[in-house]
Amino acid sequence: MEPMRLNQNPDPLTLKRLRKRCRRTQAQVYAQYADAAWTLARRLAGCEEMARDAVQDAFVRAFERIGDFVGPNGFGAWLRRILVNRVMDLHRQRSRVTDLEGLPERWQDHGFGPALDLDAALARLDALDRQVIWLYDVEGLSHAEIAALNGQTLSWSKSRLSRARARMRALLQTDDERPARQARSHHG
Known part of the structure; x- marks a missing residue:
């Protein structure tokens, strides 16, 4: 089969x-x-x-x-x-609450690159953020389907995905990128 x-x-x-x-x-x-x-x-x-x-x-x-x-x-x-x-x-x-110390050993940072960083970042998101990102970006579900799965509105799915992606980007920033971005946001 x-x-x-x-x-x-x-x-x-x-x-x-x-x-x-x-x-x-x-x-x-x-x-x-x-x-x-x-x-x-x-x-x-x-x-x-x-x-x-x-x-x-x-x-x-x-x-x-x-x-x-x-x-x-x-x-x-x-x-x-x-x-x-x-x-x-x-x-x-x-x-x-999941923190890096509680992650499985294979997800902790051992310098294995972007795929491992994505796994670790996904694991650190809350369950709904992880769900919305995975269903939309990987499974290819529409916002309407995600909203229906969660008993929510279409706008809920869109805004939840936007916030989840922002959290994911923040988790994926390297230590070198954080100060530069923070400095720009405080001066601009």
């Missing part, structure tokens, strides 16, 4: 088997969507443990509530919504 992205949908026969709670079909659907779900959850959660919990919970919830899904289109988007909501629920439950 080919891996599927969260914007793709299984065929109608697969959906029918899911509704009949066929374990083999559930395992196949899990195998098809697991990588995409894991990637999204890891970026939104900021830590692997929370991402693992969110992915597992999202698939269990999707399979339990497959009767609530109205198809044939949109299964991937429906699963994404369940996953995003689960990550946000876990953030609220754990409500912890």
